[in-house]
Structure formats: C-alpha cells, structure tokens
Amino acid sequence: MATSSISGVASGLDTAGIINQLMALEAVPQAxxxxxxxxxxxxxxxxxxxxxxxxxxxxxxxxxxxxxxWRAYAATSSSAAVTVSTGTGVAPAGFALTVEDVARTHQLGFATAAALGDVVTGSGTTVLLDRLDGTGPVAIDAGDGTLSSLVAAINDPANETGLRATAVRVGEGSYRLLVESATTGAAQDFTLTAGDGSTLLGGATVRAGTDARIDLGTGITVTSASNTFADLAPGVSVTLGADAVAGTTATVDVRVDSxxxxxxxxxxxxxxxxxxxxxxxxxxxxxxxxxxxxxxxxxxxxxxxxxxxxxxxxxxxxxxxxxxxxxxxxxxxxxxxxxxxxxxxxxxxxxxxxxxxxxxxxxxxxxxxxxxxxxxxxxxxINGRNQTITRMQDSIEKWDLRLEMRRTTLTRQFTALETALSQMNSQSNWLAGQISSLTNQRS
CATH class of the missing domain: 1.20.120 (Four Helix Bundle (Hemerythrin (Met), subunit A))
Structure with missing residues (x-):
C-alpha cells in the first residue's frame, strides 16, 4: 500500500531525498x-x-x-561448340567425338496464307492432333475456328499439346501457320488436320525432329533426344551448343585438378x-x-x-x-x-x-x-549460463518487491517523524503563548 509524506514540513529536512539515498544503498545488491x-x-x-x-x-x-x-576435376573441350560439365560420381575420362547430327524440334509450316480473323478449320471449329505414337488423334477446340483462335488453342497450357504455334506474317494482313514441338527429338513427330479429317491450310511442309548423335570414333555412336548427353561417362555430361553442326569435332578431357x-x-x-x-x-x-x-x-x-x-x-x-x-x-x-x-x-x-x-x-x-x-x-x-540468468532474474524480481516494502517502511517512519515534530511544534507554540500571557498579567 502506498504511503504519502510531506517532506520536511515540520523538520525542515529533505526527507524525500533522504529516503531516495537510503533506497539507493538498499538497491546496491540488486544493481x-x-x-x-x-x-x-x-x-x-x-x-x-x-x-x-x-x-x-x-x-x-x-x-x-x-x-x-574432396575431389576436384577440370573438364575441358577443344571446341567452343561442345561444352562439358561434371557432376556427382565423376571419374577421369577422355575421348574424341564427332557430331553427326544435332537435336531438332519437329516443325510443320502450312502452305496457305490467311488473315488472323479468317476461319481456317474447315467445316468445324476443331483440329485433330496426332502425335503418331499410337495413341490416336486428339481434338483441340479452336474456338471460333479463326487463325488467331487456333494459335491460342495450340499454345494454351490447359490443352497440353506439347506444341508451340506462331502466326508468321508473310504480307499485309496475311499470315502462315508455323507449329513445332516444344521439345527436340525424333519421337516428337506429329500431324495437324481439320476436325473433319481434311487437309489444314493447304497441307504442311515438314521438318522432321531429330535426335542428337555423336560418334566416338571407335564404333560407338550415342544418341540423345536433346543436345545434352547426360552422364556420357560417369559424372560427365556433354552439350552441343548452338554453333554445333554435323562434322564438328571435339576432344573432351576430364582429369583431377590438383x-x-x-x-x-x-x-x-x-x-x-x-x-x-x-x-x-x-x-x-x-x-x-x-x-x-x-x-x-x-x-x-x-x-x-x-x-x-x-x-x-x-x-x-x-x-x-x-x-x-x-x-x-x-x-x-x-x-x-x-x-x-x-x-x-x-x-x-x-x-x-x-x-x-x-x-x-x-x-x-x-x-x-x-x-x-x-x-x-x-x-x-550456453545452456548453463542461460539457467544462471534465469535464477538471477528471479532474484531481481524478488528484490523489486523487497525494495518496494522497504520504501513503504521508510516513508511511514519519516511521515511519523514529521507528524510528531509538527505536534511538538504546536505544543511549544501554545506553551510560549501561555507563558507570554502570564508575564503580561504580572506586569
């Protein structure tokens, strides 16, 4: 419970300051x-x-x-058109290779030009996609059957065509349709026809997809659907760059790099x-x-x-x-x-x-x-010191309570002192008045 005091009213002392100084001494252990x-x-x-x-x-x-x-390997290629990289499980390797072919996408370039707003899907508004893998044709909804809608439908991820379509401008307001597989390789071949089975846009010129193929010169030929031959040797991958063409040669060397x-x-x-x-x-x-x-x-x-x-x-x-x-x-x-x-x-x-x-x-x-x-x-x-801090913080909290009680006690004591002095001063003043009165009567 808080206790109030009137500092020095009777004693003339700075009792609040005295209490604060005493509390500062009391708080030394907590500090x-x-x-x-x-x-x-x-x-x-x-x-x-x-x-x-x-x-x-x-x-x-x-x-x-x-x-x-621990191991560090240096992988080099004698040709800028052929790059080599290493991964996990790599081991020293060395071989010469000749590029016989690079991996390409399968492309269809359609013969008949049309405006973007022209209907190009024949009697219906669908086209048939046949991936030539034995699964049969898949119908693609081309919306209103216009060239622009057909391009959008082929490129729509929801249709999962695996193709990329482009309307190539060949004249004022005139476009020809170019469609290619999204990935390279000979297995990416496909055809596109109108929904009724008729030829689409006058038929297409085909550039067949191809696998990349390299010859290691010892009767070993390796193919890849992409231009990267992953793990051609343990932990060693070879990639044919954009400049690689049939006939490009390279010597690949992988050795420990001290x-x-x-x-x-x-x-x-x-x-x-x-x-x-x-x-x-x-x-x-x-x-x-x-x-x-x-x-x-x-x-x-x-x-x-x-x-x-x-x-x-x-x-x-x-x-x-x-x-x-x-x-x-x-x-x-x-x-x-x-x-x-x-x-x-x-x-x-x-x-x-x-x-x-x-x-x-x-x-x-x-x-x-x-x-x-x-x-x-x-x-x-660290754990031990954290536990020590926890114990000291508990002690600090207990000191807060102890110091609060001590301040209350000191405040009460000094308030009692001021009260007592005030009473004594009042009595002294009364006695002085009585004595003065008696002295005046005798006179």
Missing part, C-alpha cells in the same frame, strides 16, 4: 545482479556466435570428407583460422580483455583445433602443406600440397579424408564435440 545479468548475456552472445562458426566448420569438414567433396583441390583445402584452412581469430578476440589478446577472458573451455578448444595438424602417429601435415605458425594460426602451402599430391594422390587423399584419423575428420571431431546441439561443450556452457 550488482543486474550488472551480472548484462555481463552474462554478453558472454552468451559471444558463445553463440562461436558455436555457429564451429557448427559451420563441422559441416564443411564433413562435406570435404565425402569423395565428391590446383582446384588445393583451393578447397586453402578455403577450409581459412575458415578454421576464422574460428581461431574469433576465439582470440573473445578471450582477449595482449592487454585487451574479451567477453571470454580466462575461459579455459574456449582456450582448450583453440588448442585442440591447432593440434589437428599432428596425426596420432606422431607425424605432421607440414609435408602436405598444412602447418602452424608462430602466431598460433594454420598456414597452407599450395605448392607443397601440389607436389605431395602429384607424387602420391592416394596417400594425400588418405591423410586428409580417412575416417577418424584424417585431418578433416580430426577437425570435424573437435568442432562437433564443442558445437553439437545436444551435448556440445559450448552448447552446454
């Missing part, structure tokens, strides 16, 4: 708790940022450990050094203190990450291009890596990617043990 909460929240924010970086390092190490993540592989390792080492730099900033360097200054857990993680360059057999990764420097970071020597890889690719691959014992697996183990979302050491530290 310390609030300061600790702020400090703990700063530590948690730093730990969360570090935990995220460690989790990302875990994922990157795991990705590179996989065969497709420079590309070195780039991946260098990128990984840079990511690991980023984590080490974050730890240094958090734990303090030189005279600058960080949010995690003196935190043995984080310092231990840093040391464990550096120790990953030393395999259990007592050797090091220096001959393979990875070592530590005087600043406590990792450095990568691309030339040393390339030399080692050229001499023994299998041994280098094993040193980096072997389960449990490989460099990448060792880094992953350290990072995962720290950042695992269930039992990682950094994760547990």
């Amino acid at each position: 310390k708790l609030k300061s600790r909460v702020t400090s703990e929240q700063s530590v948690i924010t730093t730990l969360q940022g570090l935990n995220t970086k460690l989790a990302q390092l875990t994922s990157r190490a795991e990705e590179l450990t996989k065969p497709d993540g 420079s590309g592989l070195a780039g991946r390792v260098q990128s990984f080492v840079a990511q690991l050094n980023g984590v080490l730099a974050d730890i240094d900033a958090a734990t303090g360097s030189g005279t600058r203190a960080g949010a995690l200054s003196g935190d043995s857990l984080v310092r231990g993680i840093r040391q464990n990450l550096l120790d990953t360059v030393f395999p259990a057999d007592g050797t090091s990764m220096a001959d393979l291009g990875v070592q530590t420097d005087r600043t406590g970071r990792l450095v990568f020597d691309a030339d040393a890596f390339a030399t080692a890889y050229a001499e023994d690719p299998a041994a280098v691959t094993e040193a980096f990617t072997a389960p449990t014992t490989g460099f990448l697996a060792r880094v992953e183990g350290v990072a995962r043990s720290a950042s695992d979302r269930h039992d990682g050491t950094v994760t547990q530290a």
Whole structure:
C-alpha cells in the first residue's frame, strides 16, 4: 500500500531525498545482479556466435570428407561448340567425338496464307492432333475456328499439346501457320488436320525432329533426344551448343585438378583460422580483455583445433602443406600440397579424408564435440549460463518487491517523524503563548 509524506514540513529536512539515498544503498545488491545479468548475456552472445562458426566448420569438414567433396576435376573441350560439365560420381575420362547430327524440334509450316480473323478449320471449329505414337488423334477446340483462335488453342497450357504455334506474317494482313514441338527429338513427330479429317491450310511442309548423335570414333555412336548427353561417362555430361553442326569435332578431357583441390583445402584452412581469430578476440589478446577472458573451455578448444595438424602417429601435415605458425594460426602451402599430391594422390587423399584419423575428420571431431546441439561443450556452457540468468532474474524480481516494502517502511517512519515534530511544534507554540500571557498579567 502506498504511503504519502510531506517532506520536511515540520523538520525542515529533505526527507524525500533522504529516503531516495537510503533506497539507493538498499538497491546496491540488486544493481550488482543486474550488472551480472548484462555481463552474462554478453558472454552468451559471444558463445553463440562461436558455436555457429564451429557448427559451420563441422559441416564443411564433413562435406570435404565425402569423395565428391574432396575431389576436384577440370573438364575441358577443344571446341567452343561442345561444352562439358561434371557432376556427382565423376571419374577421369577422355575421348574424341564427332557430331553427326544435332537435336531438332519437329516443325510443320502450312502452305496457305490467311488473315488472323479468317476461319481456317474447315467445316468445324476443331483440329485433330496426332502425335503418331499410337495413341490416336486428339481434338483441340479452336474456338471460333479463326487463325488467331487456333494459335491460342495450340499454345494454351490447359490443352497440353506439347506444341508451340506462331502466326508468321508473310504480307499485309496475311499470315502462315508455323507449329513445332516444344521439345527436340525424333519421337516428337506429329500431324495437324481439320476436325473433319481434311487437309489444314493447304497441307504442311515438314521438318522432321531429330535426335542428337555423336560418334566416338571407335564404333560407338550415342544418341540423345536433346543436345545434352547426360552422364556420357560417369559424372560427365556433354552439350552441343548452338554453333554445333554435323562434322564438328571435339576432344573432351576430364582429369583431377590438383590446383582446384588445393583451393578447397586453402578455403577450409581459412575458415578454421576464422574460428581461431574469433576465439582470440573473445578471450582477449595482449592487454585487451574479451567477453571470454580466462575461459579455459574456449582456450582448450583453440588448442585442440591447432593440434589437428599432428596425426596420432606422431607425424605432421607440414609435408602436405598444412602447418602452424608462430602466431598460433594454420598456414597452407599450395605448392607443397601440389607436389605431395602429384607424387602420391592416394596417400594425400588418405591423410586428409580417412575416417577418424584424417585431418578433416580430426577437425570435424573437435568442432562437433564443442558445437553439437545436444551435448556440445559450448552448447552446454550456453545452456548453463542461460539457467544462471534465469535464477538471477528471479532474484531481481524478488528484490523489486523487497525494495518496494522497504520504501513503504521508510516513508511511514519519516511521515511519523514529521507528524510528531509538527505536534511538538504546536505544543511549544501554545506553551510560549501561555507563558507570554502570564508575564503580561504580572506586569
């Protein structure tokens, strides 16, 4: 219950100020708790940022450990008209090819020209589409049967014709109908006739759809309905470009690219050094203190990450291009890596990617043990500090109630003091008046 007071009316004292000063002293323990909460929240924010970086390092190490993540391939073609790309499961490959044909759409160019508003569907308003695959003709409703309506009906996705139609302007107000399959390949052939079976627009000149075909020069001919030969070799796809024509030749080469592989390792080492730099900033360097200054857990993680360059057999990764420097970071020597890889690719691959014992697996183990979302050491530290903050916030709330009660008590005490002094002042004034009256009577 709130208690009011009249500050210093009787005593002349600033009782409100005195109460505020006393309350400031009473609130010192609560202020310390609030300061600790702020400090703990700063530590948690730093730990969360570090935990995220460690989790990302875990994922990157795991990705590179996989065969497709570790290997890097350079795919080249001797012809700009033939491109080559690699995907999963790629293996070294090399072959020469000659283009015998490229993939084309099936086209019909109709002979009779008409205006867009002319009826062109014969006696009815439908046309028959026969895909020549044995399924029989399909009737397409051409609306009012005009050329523009027929083009719209063929192109309407709802009709699922698999065709593209265009009214090609050949003169003033005069158009000829061009229809082609939406995709390439010899199996895309079709015919279009009027609904009554009669010839549509004077009949059509046909450009038959074709499959792409390449000859590998050893009696092996490969065909594709499109101009891309997917997985022509394991993980290797070849695409014929717009400039490819019959007779185009190309030599395709797919080989392990040690420079590309070195780039991946260098990128990984840079990511690991980023984590080490974050730890240094958090734990303090030189005279600058960080949010995690003196935190043995984080310092231990840093040391464990550096120790990953030393395999259990007592050797090091220096001959393979990875070592530590005087600043406590990792450095990568691309030339040393390339030399080692050229001499023994299998041994280098094993040193980096072997389960449990490989460099990448060792880094992953350290990072995962720290950042695992269930039992990682950094994760547990974050959870523990969050619980501590919760307890301190509960204490702060209890202090709010305690301080409110204390202020009420002090206010009542000083109000009682003012009241007592006011009464004493009244009595003193009355006595003074009585004494003065007696003195005047004697005179």
